[in-house]
Amino acid sequence: MKVLKGIGYALALPVILVLIWWASTLGETNFFVPTPGVLAEKFAETWFGERILSDVLPSIGRLIVGVVSAIIIGIVAGLLIGSFKWLRDLTEPVLEFFRAIPPPVLVPVLMLLMGITDGMKVVVIISGCVWPVLLNTIEGVRAIDGVLSDSAHTYGIGGWARVKYLVLPSAGPQIMAGVRQCLSIGLILMVISEMFASSSGLGFTIVQFQRSFAIPEMWSGIVVLGLIGVAMSFIFQFTERRILRWYHGLREVENAA
Amino acid sequence: MTAQAVDKSSAAAPSHRRRSSKKLPSKQLLGLAGILGFLLVWELVPRVGIVEPRFLPPASEVIAALVRDFGLTAFWVAVGETMLAWLIGLVMAIVLATVLGFIIGSSSFLRKFTNSTVEFLRPIPSVALIPLAVLLFGVKIESTLMLVVYASFWQVFIQVLYGVADVDNVAMNTAKSYGLGRLARIRHVVFPTALPYLMTGVRLAASVALILAITAELVIGSPGLGREIALAQSGGAISGMYALVLATGLIGVVINLVMRWIERKTLSWHSSIRSEVIV
Numbered sequence: 411m412k413v414l415k416g417i418g419y420a421l422a423l424p425v426i427l428v429l430i431w432w433a434s435t436l437g438e439t440n441f442f443v444p445t446p447g448v449l450a451e452k453f454a455e456t457w458f459g460e461r462i463l464s465d466v467l468p469s470i471g472r473l474i475v476g477v478v479s480a481i482i483i484g485i486v487a488g489l490l491i492g493s494f495k496w497l498r499d500l501t502e503p504v505l506e507f508f509r510a511i512p513p514p515v516l517v518p519v520l521m522l523l524m525g526i527t528d529g530m531k532v533v534v535i536i537s538g539c540v541w542p543v544l545l546n547t548i549e550g551v552r553a554i555d556g557v558l559s560d561s562a563h564t565y566g567i568g569g570w571a572r573v574k575y576l577v578l579p580s581a582g583p584q585i586m587a588g589v590r591q592c593l594s595i596g597l598i599l600m601v602i603s604e605m606f607a608s609s610s611g612l613g614f615t616i617v618q619f620q621r622s623f624a625i626p627e628m629w630s631g632i633v634v635l636g637l638i639g640v641a642m643s644f645i646f647q648f649t650e651r652r653i654l655r656w657y658h659g660l661r662e663v664e665n666a667a
Numbered sequence: 668m669t670a671q672a673v674d675k676s677s678a679a680a681p682s683h684r685r686r687s688s689k690k691l692p693s694k695q696l697l698g699l700a701g702i703l704g705f706l707l708v709w710e711l712v713p714r715v716g717i718v719e720p721r722f723l724p725p726a727s728e729v730i731a732a733l734v735r736d737f738g739l740t741a742f743w744v745a746v747g748e749t750m751l752a753w754l755i756g757l758v759m760a761i762v763l764a765t766v767l768g769f770i771i772g773s774s775s776f777l778r779k780f781t782n783s784t785v786e787f788l789r790p791i792p793s794v795a796l797i798p799l800a801v802l803l804f805g806v807k808i809e810s811t812l813m814l815v816v817y818a819s820f821w822q823v824f825i826q827v828l829y830g831v832a833d834v835d836n837v838a839m840n841t842a843k844s845y846g847l848g849r850l851a852r853i854r855h856v857v858f859p860t861a862l863p864y865l866m867t868g869v870r871l872a873a874s875v876a877l878i879l880a881i882t883a884e885l886v887i888g889s890p891g892l893g894r895e896i897a898l899a900q901s902g903g904a905i906s907g908m909y910a911l912v913l914a915t916g917l918i919g920v921v922i923n924l925v926m927r928w929i930e931r932k933t934l935s936w937h938s939s940i941r942s943e944v945i946v
Contacts, residue, residue, distance in 0.1 A: 523718070636791035
């Protein structure tokens with residue numbers, strides 16, 4: 411019964427919204443808004459063909475490569491910078507400035523430096539995504555509990571063991587917060603790098619549909635981007651639950667007390 | 668629940684930083700050295716010829732171009748257009764998100780009812796709306812606004828939802844026992860609880876709004892700094908383009924500083940409670 415109720419709550423509003431959409435497009439034919447039926451039909455027609463190979467998968471591939479490299483670079487550099495106070499002080503203003511630059515303006519810059527290649531698009535994604543991970547890692551490393559750090563020191567835990575058992579777990583929640591921001595920036599940059607300078611990819615295809623006034627196709631492209639966003643957020647939540655299981659458990663205990 | 672923990676910790680960051688910066692005066696010197704070192708590397712890389720100066724002009728040239736820009740009306744007009752879109756979009760998003768957040772957050776039925784829809788809509792990247800904005804509004808400020816409002820709305824809305832849900836039961840029941848009406852309860856119990864969350868949301872939304880404002884101008888071509896960057900790039904005014912990129916970075920830094928300042932001002936009464944929660 412409880413499950414049924416939950417499903418009911420989850421489905422009620424979406425169903426109502428789709429019904430309103432269906433009812434309002436029923437009578438007239440609005441050029442800008444396709445009916446649900448047309449959209450579903452175009453969606454299947456447009457994206458379940460060769461386009462999935464030529465546009466969707468390469469885009470997603472670049473996104474994954476870019477995001478994963480950004481996370482690795484961010485964590486490694488963050489651990490390094492976070493562990494030394496002088497290095498942190500030295501780099502902080504410069505890093506703050508780089509973070510404040512809106513990542514999309516890097517598209518024309520990198521286009522100039524690297525030309526319009528796959529590499530450039532990946533670098534755009536990396537150069538936009540790396541900052542939240544990097545800065546959060548630095549913050550996380552800096553905020554390690556002093557007692558824990560001293561205990562580790564006393565027990566002679568140093569080097570890699572220290573990083574693995576002390577630094578990474580205690581910075582973990584902060585790092586994951588950075589990764590979450592990084593994912594949404596990555597998706598935005600993937601689309602923009604293709605909209606701005608490309609001849610293939612999701613972003614390019616959607617803009618192409620819009621320019622040729624293929625409105626239902628354009629809407630279906632927006633739906634694809636939405637689905638990718640939703641899928642990424644699910645994957646992230648799942649991974650985060652696994653990696654930070656101890657942390658969520660700890661918080662539950664704390665909240666209950 | 669994760670977001671809650673996470674956003675609280677990011678809200679705490681500035682106060683920590685402030686404390687440590689007061690303790691050590693040499694920190695500023697090191698920071699300055701960092702900036703100078705970065706500029707030096709930037710100056711040398713094209714001069715030595717690692718990257719062609721045609722693609723990456725030396726720092727001195729770019730800074731000169733930026734200083735030249737500061738004297739041009741066209742530059743300030745572009746900055747004004749960007750900031751106008753940023754401000755209008757941000758205010759619209761904040762008002763909309765706060766009102767909806769309070770309404771939906773204070774009823775558990777509405778929360779459950781909208782949860783699936785919110786979770787589905789939130790991750791949709793705002794840039795997916797670019798083609799739609801172009802169709803509806805063309806290359807005008809409205810296109811920029813649409814993206815800015817959409818993107819910043821979620822930042823504030825989610826924070827307000829968490830904030831309203833965080834209301835202390837004892838405080839709420841006490842207010843009820845003392846006969847506070849619905850509006851009075853919202854004003855004196857719910858609002859103070861949600862305010863720190865709201866401010867975190869506003870701070871996040873402010874930087875997201877800038878990103879989207881400039882993105883829209885860059886990709887759609889609505890008036891503002893972003894369009895100037897695209898024009899400079901396609902027109903081959905390379906140091907001019909780098910100067911504009913620097914300018915957007917400076918605007919970003921200023922926005923961050925102002926938002927942190929506002930946050931500190933509005934929450935000065937709250938900071939003791941806040942640091943207690945974070946630990």
